[in-house]
Amino acid sequence: MDNKPSMDIRLKIISITIVIVVITISIIGSGVILGVINFGEKYKFIGSWTMGNSTIPKFIFYSNDTMYHIAYFQNNTWNYEIKDDKLILNLIDGSYEKVYKYSFSKDNTILTLDSMTSNFSSVWYKVN
Structure with missing residues (x-):
């Protein structure tokens, strides 16, 4: 007992x-x-993003600093980095760079990208 x-x-x-x-x-x-814990801005990007109800174009951001862009006529793999509150995209072969100012909705499901080199602006919606 x-x-x-x-x-x-x-x-x-x-x-x-x-x-x-x-x-x-x-x-x-x-x-x-x-x-609860801030893992940095990068983790807000990770996942799939589309424009509106369309499945194309699509961005898929990965945690290894690469992004796959699915477009109507071609698909590309990009390296990305977040620096000075900007999203910097470089084609994997280094031949082209794009720089965007970005902002997220409060719940991080809507991403607005404003090109630093043109008047182009786009709104992306998180799929997953």
Whole structure:
């Protein structure tokens, strides 16, 4: 009988540990933690973006600093960086660069890009 209370305590500790692990994984997996801890502007970009209801054109930003642009007549892979509040895109072969001022909606699901070299402005909607 003396071992009974210590077994109950062990089971409670194991149960609490499992609950904490499950909650932690759920929070991180759902992305809630991204709103609490600032991982930088880059993480706002990561994912797929389209213009309006169209599936093309599309931007797909990856965490490895590359972006895949799907267009009507050609697709390109770009390197990207966020610097001085600007989005800088460089074709993977280094032959072309685009620089944009950017802004996000409050919930980070709408991205507005304003070209630094022309009067071009575009609005993108996060797909995932």
